[in-house]
Each structure stands twice: as C-alpha cells, then as structure tokens.
Amino acid sequence: MQKRILTLGVATLLSISCFAQNKLPKNANAVKFSQAINPTDAYKHLSILASDEFEGRDTGKKGAWMAADYIRDYFKSIGLKGPVDGGYFQKVDLINYAISQSLFTINGQPKEANKDFIIGTAAVGLNGFTFNTNDIVFAGYGISKDGYNDYDGINVEGKVVMIFANGDPTVKATDKMDARMAKMALGRKIFYLTQNKAKAVILIDPKIDNITDHYKESFLESDVMVKNEETTKRMQKQHPFVSISISTATANEIFKIAGTSIDAVQGKIMSTMKPASQNIEVAISASAMKTEMSVRGENVLGFLEGSDPKLKKEVLVLTGHYDHIGITPDVEGPDKINNGADDDGSGTTGVLLMAKAFMNAKKAGKGPKRSILFMTVIGEEKGLWGSEWYSEHPVFPLENTIANLNTDMIGRIGEEYLGKPDSANYIYSIGSNMLSTELGKLSEQVNNTYTKMKLDFKYDDPKDPERIYYRSDHYNFAKHNIPIIFYYDGMLQQDYHRPGDEVSKINFQLLTKRAKLTYFTAWELANRAKRPVVDKK
Incomplete structure (x- = not known):
C-alpha cells in the first residue's frame, strides 16, 4: 500500500510539473495507436482520392460519388458504424x-x-x-x-x-x-x-x-x-x-x-x-x-461509440471535405483535372488515418470515453454545403457535440513558409480560442507534449483580409457555439484551385504530423473529465 501511495504521489507531482510547463502528461496509449497515422497509409488513400480517375471530385459529379463510395467502404472495413439509419451516407438534397x-x-x-x-x-x-x-x-x-x-x-x-x-x-x-x-x-x-x-x-x-x-x-x-x-x-x-x-x-x-x-x-x-x-x-x-x-450528394459518416456509459452521449466531430472543383475544360495546357490533392484530399486522408488509429485503440480495449463522429463532407467548395446541411439536420444533437476539429489542406508548405526554418514543422491553428479559452490552452498543451510544431495564429486576427476563419466547414459548428479548431497549411497561391494541386507535391511526413496533432487533441478531448467550456461568443 505504501508503494502505491508513493506512485500516486509521483504521478501527481509529474502532472503538476507538466501543466506548469504548459504540457500534459504523455499518454502511452495515445502514442502507441498514433502509429496508424503514417506516410505510407496516407499515400495509399490520397493517391486514390486525388487520382485522375476521380476527376477532381466535383460536387454532384461521378468523381465525388466515387470518393464517397471509397470513404464509406473504408469506414465499414475498419469497423466504424453507419449512424444514419444504419448507413454511412447522409443525403444532402442537391438539385x-x-x-x-x-x-x-x-x-x-x-x-x-x-x-x-x-x-x-x-x-x-x-x-x-x-x-x-x-x-x-x-x-x-x-x-x-x-x-x-x-x-x-x-x-x-x-x-x-x-x-x-x-x-x-x-x-x-x-x-x-x-x-x-x-x-x-x-x-x-x-x-x-x-x-x-x-x-x-x-x-x-x-x-x-x-x-x-x-x-x-x-x-x-x-x-x-x-x-x-x-x-x-x-x-x-x-x-x-x-x-x-x-x-x-x-x-x-x-x-x-x-x-x-x-x-x-x-x-x-x-x-x-x-x-x-x-x-x-x-x-x-x-x-x-x-x-x-x-443530384446525388452526401456527407459520409463513420461513428465510434464511446466506452464510458455517462460520457458516450457526448460527441466529438472530426471533419474534412472530400469534394473539389472538378474539371476545367478551358484551362491552358493538356491537364484539365483539378485533382485537389491538398484541397482537401489531404484533410480527408487525415480523417481516415485518425479513424483507423481510434478504431485500433477501440479494438484493443483502449477506446475513447466519448463518442467520435468521423465525417467527410460534400459541397465545401460550393459554399460549405455539407457541413451546413449537417448543422441543420444533425444526426447527433448539437447540444451534445463538444467540439469540431477540421482539417482542410494539411499536406503542403504555404507561401509564407517556403524556404524558412519552420517550413516542415508548422500549421496554422485557427479558431481554437474563438469560443473556448480552455480549448485554446488544451491545444497548445497537446502540441507541446506530443508534436512540438509551430502553431501559427495569424488567421485568428479579426482583421484578416482573407477571412479564413469563415471559409471552411468548422464555421458551421462555430456559428452554433460549438468550439472548433481549423488546421490549415496556408497555401493560397501556388496551385490553389488549379490542376497543379497533385499528389506528387504533397509532403506526406508533414501531412501525417499535422494529422497526429489533430489526433492527439482529439484523444484528450474524447477522454478528459469535462467537455471544453464555451466562455465566448
């Protein structure tokens, strides 16, 4: 009994020390199961989603349907449940x-x-x-x-x-x-x-x-x-x-x-x-x-039920949009397919990798206490349609949704970081402090503990001329006062919405490191005692 008391005391001291250094105590299980987030599997997914065969995944077109089918089949293969009347597709009413x-x-x-x-x-x-x-x-x-x-x-x-x-x-x-x-x-x-x-x-x-x-x-x-x-x-x-x-x-x-x-x-x-x-x-x-x-169009949802009887009704949502802008017939040159490898094949790939990591943990008896909804959405390029549709027709009550972590473009180096020392170790973190001071602090603690990336908060500036905070799917959660973090690489010029956004230009080491930051943040949110407090509007 004395040895146990001593062990608890040391653990408590370590915990206090970590928080004093703006860190969390590292979770061995979180690290173990993060191995599913790796460049090899990232390449396997993205080389399919951003292939010419998928024709740029334009909303309402064959390529987007192929992507939706691929994501559904993958969710099913790893054991995620279909939460829409037993299915994985949430139909978005498109015409x-x-x-x-x-x-x-x-x-x-x-x-x-x-x-x-x-x-x-x-x-x-x-x-x-x-x-x-x-x-x-x-x-x-x-x-x-x-x-x-x-x-x-x-x-x-x-x-x-x-x-x-x-x-x-x-x-x-x-x-x-x-x-x-x-x-x-x-x-x-x-x-x-x-x-x-x-x-x-x-x-x-x-x-x-x-x-x-x-x-x-x-x-x-x-x-x-x-x-x-x-x-x-x-x-x-x-x-x-x-x-x-x-x-x-x-x-x-x-x-x-x-x-x-x-x-x-x-x-x-x-x-x-x-x-x-x-x-x-x-x-x-x-x-x-x-x-x-x-017109056919759907969000693709995979659900992992939480293990804690009291907390599993609360849901963490991880999103990325799988659509892109399709084929541009009048563009100069022979390549007219906008493959959208970075935008947002990379973020969609991140969601698939995180789903595998959490399912591996679940199968080993180490699954998250809260439930997690892995959702890839359609129509982001048209005006955030898929996420807006979900926010208006939620499968799980919005009041039970504790946060949204959104990955949209996480595979390349943006213009501001080209040639700089941090070029292979940064991410723009957007909105983490907009609604919840607690979520903002947790995000930094997770990063300092696990990934040690440079978090760039440039786009949190209310005067941001690009208005990035309003331009991806997280916003349809934020407008309902659900805390969000949007992870983004900052690529706005080179190949943005052009045929040059190809798989060959993706930095897979960087993609997976950014996906791991999202995953470790999700791990903490899904397992901590309380959901992040909303203290701002």
Whole structure:
C-alpha cells in the first residue's frame, strides 16, 4: 500500500510539473495507436482520392460519388458504424436545372441545337425565356473603350445585339490572351450590355463549329445547388441576361442577309481600325426551358461509440471535405483535372488515418470515453454545403457535440513558409480560442507534449483580409457555439484551385504530423473529465 501511495504521489507531482510547463502528461496509449497515422497509409488513400480517375471530385459529379463510395467502404472495413439509419451516407438534397429544350430560328428556319447554336443553362432563369425580333444590332467585337468604341452612336436598350465572342482589334496579335483573360474580357462585354439594358446577346463563337464534349458541358451543365427555401426564392427572382452562342456558319447566314460576311466585316475593321457596326433586318426567335433534376450528394459518416456509459452521449466531430472543383475544360495546357490533392484530399486522408488509429485503440480495449463522429463532407467548395446541411439536420444533437476539429489542406508548405526554418514543422491553428479559452490552452498543451510544431495564429486576427476563419466547414459548428479548431497549411497561391494541386507535391511526413496533432487533441478531448467550456461568443 505504501508503494502505491508513493506512485500516486509521483504521478501527481509529474502532472503538476507538466501543466506548469504548459504540457500534459504523455499518454502511452495515445502514442502507441498514433502509429496508424503514417506516410505510407496516407499515400495509399490520397493517391486514390486525388487520382485522375476521380476527376477532381466535383460536387454532384461521378468523381465525388466515387470518393464517397471509397470513404464509406473504408469506414465499414475498419469497423466504424453507419449512424444514419444504419448507413454511412447522409443525403444532402442537391438539385440542378438542366436545359430541357431550346430553339433558335432565322427568318423562320430552325437551327440545330448544340451544333448551329447553344444556349447555356446560366443564361436561362428558372422559368426560361422566349423572344422574337425583326432586327438585330451587329456591334463588332462588343468593345467600348477610349480610342475604339463599337457602340459609338448606338443605343442597345431593348435590342438583340450580335458580337464576336472573342477578340479585340486594338490588341496586337503577339499579345495573345490565355483562357482566363479571354473569359474576363467576354465578361466585360456582357456586363456592358446588361448595364445598358440590351434584351439579349448573340455571340459568334468559332468553338461551336466543331464543339467538343467538354466545351458543350461547360454550357449545358448548370451549377449544382442545395434545395431549400432560400435557393428556390433566389432562383424565382433571378432574371439572367440571355446569351446565345452561334457557329460561324450560322453567323454567316445572318450576315448574308445584310450582304456581307464574317471575313468581310473583320477585314474592314482591321484595315480601318474603325467599328463596322450596323443594324441588320432579320427575324430572329429564340427560347429555352429548364427542368429541375435531383443530384446525388452526401456527407459520409463513420461513428465510434464511446466506452464510458455517462460520457458516450457526448460527441466529438472530426471533419474534412472530400469534394473539389472538378474539371476545367478551358484551362491552358493538356491537364484539365483539378485533382485537389491538398484541397482537401489531404484533410480527408487525415480523417481516415485518425479513424483507423481510434478504431485500433477501440479494438484493443483502449477506446475513447466519448463518442467520435468521423465525417467527410460534400459541397465545401460550393459554399460549405455539407457541413451546413449537417448543422441543420444533425444526426447527433448539437447540444451534445463538444467540439469540431477540421482539417482542410494539411499536406503542403504555404507561401509564407517556403524556404524558412519552420517550413516542415508548422500549421496554422485557427479558431481554437474563438469560443473556448480552455480549448485554446488544451491545444497548445497537446502540441507541446506530443508534436512540438509551430502553431501559427495569424488567421485568428479579426482583421484578416482573407477571412479564413469563415471559409471552411468548422464555421458551421462555430456559428452554433460549438468550439472548433481549423488546421490549415496556408497555401493560397501556388496551385490553389488549379490542376497543379497533385499528389506528387504533397509532403506526406508533414501531412501525417499535422494529422497526429489533430489526433492527439482529439484523444484528450474524447477522454478528459469535462467537455471544453464555451466562455465566448
């Protein structure tokens, strides 16, 4: 008995000493089971999730469904339970509005949709559109600037205007625009017409002549959206500017009526460097309708029930978003797939690794006292949809949710740390002190005990111009006064939302160290006597 008392006394002294040094007593079991979080397994997961086969995991697309299936199957294989009526998918009610029919006629002669002309879903409101006109305004390249104005002396209000989709006669041929610049230039042309109350625009687009599947999809695939009252009201009020793209052959039919051609008007503009705008008497009619379609989308949930009869009703939620932005058909270069290895294949991988670590502990009889929900969410890139859906339709009561630890981009070195001594040993820790002083202190104690990384709190600044605190899934827990920590690598420029965000650029040692910091923090939260106190709003 004396030996036991002595042992307890030493343990107490060690504990007091650790807290005095802003540390926790190291838990041998936590360290033992953290071995499941390793670069080898991280690579196995991420090389699949961020492969070309998954097509950038765009919400509502095949690649995202493949990712959801992969995550579900993995959760099931390691023994996590499906908490949604026995399943692992929480359906998020997603819809899009696809073009159901479209019409374009010249002097009563119908043209063939998606060959002679194409009407994009973005140009069609919820209730569709129709118009008829007996004359149109041809306004060259649709440019209005000092020294050259296709609209000089022309009032476009209430008119159907035809322009070249691309090009600018005042720009030298050597100053070629890339796809992004061309899209911005077209946006400025359309903005001018909307501001000046034109009825519609007909865009002469040579890409329609031999339209590729990807280019066609960029017109016909509408943005997926969450179906709720707010979205429906917004769509009903929306009156988008009508835009119709036509082939050069279709354009020449119209020009022929005016006794000219594309080559003739372009040649005249280039030789004189003056606009060749004119009114063309031609009967044009156009219409399009939309149909609502349901789209598959789901959060993937795996549940580990706590071992303590009193504490297991309390739930810690670990999140990462598995979606990305898909394929960009008009990007320069042969690689058009945005693989999203870092954003957020890395954070999703972190969640899978932590799930394995905790399940190994559970199987060895060392599982957490509180329950843990491992949740990878959809639609983050669209507007934090999946996490918002969960916060509005929680599987476990929000009042029983003690905290959310969110990993979103944990696999690379951000711009501010490139070439610096801490480049391979830092993480931006965001929001740990926003709602709970206690959680903030615990986070630092865990780091000082286990991982000894540099915690950068830059983005906790209320004046942060990037507003990072509001830009990932943790925010949908924070707004319900649930304490959160958001772990982030700070990559905002290099390859961000570009095809260059590839698996080959991931630092797997750094990814796993950051995932371990999250895991050790989760271990403490899931096993300590009390949940973190919320003392701020």
